Amino acid sequence: FPKLATNAAEGVTVVGVRFPQDPAVQSPAQKALASALTAEKPGQYASRYHGWSWDCVNLLAEGIKRANGTDPEAIRAAIDRITNFDGASGILSYGPEQRRGLESPKFFVMVFKGGKLLAK
Helix, strand or coil, X not given: CHHHHHHHHCCCEEEEECCCCCHHHCCHHHHHHHHHHHHHCCCCCCCHHHHHHHHHHHHHHHHHHHHCCCCHHHHHHHXXXXXXXXXXXXXXXXXXXXXXXXXXXXXXXXXXXXXXXXEC
């Protein structure tokens, strides 16, 4: 949007799901994702879609680590025991009755200023 709108985006307010571009309000996981994305694709901003993918890969890796292997049932059981996982989408917790991870997403109000999306 800001690349297409250029100066017309200045001052536009948006509501975003848990991925602000402003490092001052990013969680450690969001900062890690933004840093990795910037290193790989300079100038590209991380979005909630990047965050969801980042979380899936990192949760799977954590499940494999906790399961001590790649048995699918052991991984599922291990992921079901993950609580308070610092994901790019927010703090994630899982269990047999809670498989969505994020109970309710946090929304941020952000504004475009100087070509960047900043927390408002």
